[in-house]
Amino acid sequence: MELYKRIKARREKLGMSQEELATKLGYKSRSTINKIEMGKNDITQSKIIAFANALQTTPSYLMGLDEHETEIYTDDKFPNPNITEDYTTFPVIGDIAKGYNHIAIESWDGDKVDIPNSYLKGHIPKDFFVLCIKGDSMYPQYQDGDKVLILRQSTVNYSGDVGAVIYNDEISTLKKIEFVEDEDWLRLVPVNPNVPPILIAGEELKHCRIMGVPKLLIREM
Structure with missing residues (x-):
């Protein structure tokens, strides 16, 4: 599964809106998250780490290097x-x-x-x-x-x-x-x-x- 699909799937699993995720990451609007989830916008490695933190998982999972969907906060x-x-x-x-x-x-x-x-x-x-x-x-x-x-x-x-x-x-x-x-x-x-x-x-x-x-x-x- 591609990075952008894992971001969307993880966000939806947490019951988090695009607006909420945008706020956690410091984006001004949900449109940036929407473009990322559609694969239209690339993100840097440092932002991948920020996405993983906000989505309570690991960068390795989001990048497809680890198939185990680690939960960070329990x-x-x-x-x-x-x-x-x-x-x-x-x-x-x-x-x-x-x-x-x-x-x-x-x-x-x-x-x-x-x-x-x-x-x-x-x-x-x-x-x-x-x-x-x-x-x-x-x-x-x-x-x-x-x-x-x-x-x-x-x-x-x-x-x-x-x-x-x-x-x-x-x-x-x-x-x-x-x-x-x-x-x-x-x-x-x-x-x-x-x-x-x-x-x-x-x-x-x-x-x-x-x-x-x-x-x-x-x-x-």
Whole structure:
């Protein structure tokens, strides 16, 4: 199945409209998505990664290199956020290492955190998830044990922005993400100068995806 057909099939399977997909990818209108799904517009490799993130699958699947339709987000096995008039209670899902060797297994041990609804800035609760930080590579900006409210999106807002990312299809980390538009590489950069950055390029990009960007830091004093 061609790339454009897999994009359309995956979008429809998720019950996502062309308008919703366009918004997730930063396109101004659904017409761009429509042209891509009809095979009229080509997309760059970096955009294929963004499409995979938005459609909750892998670039390899969309490109036909992997026939297994991998599902990325499986939040249905966790409690849904509990919404009240003033705040939303989120489950703290697993943890995300600030180093490079943490396997991204989503788990829940019962930990929860209350987020005032005003902090959601008009988004719905399902647009977010909460992760716990382990390690010191982003110290002092983020510290071990911090909880971070992550807004789901498939790209960071600009080069150097902090994002939650999974690479090698299983290792999760929180890092500054540096890139140049339309070039096939990105660099994961820690705040702590004692921890080296890591370059992801070429074939490795097919196994890398951005989960979202941090919007709120919760720290116990």
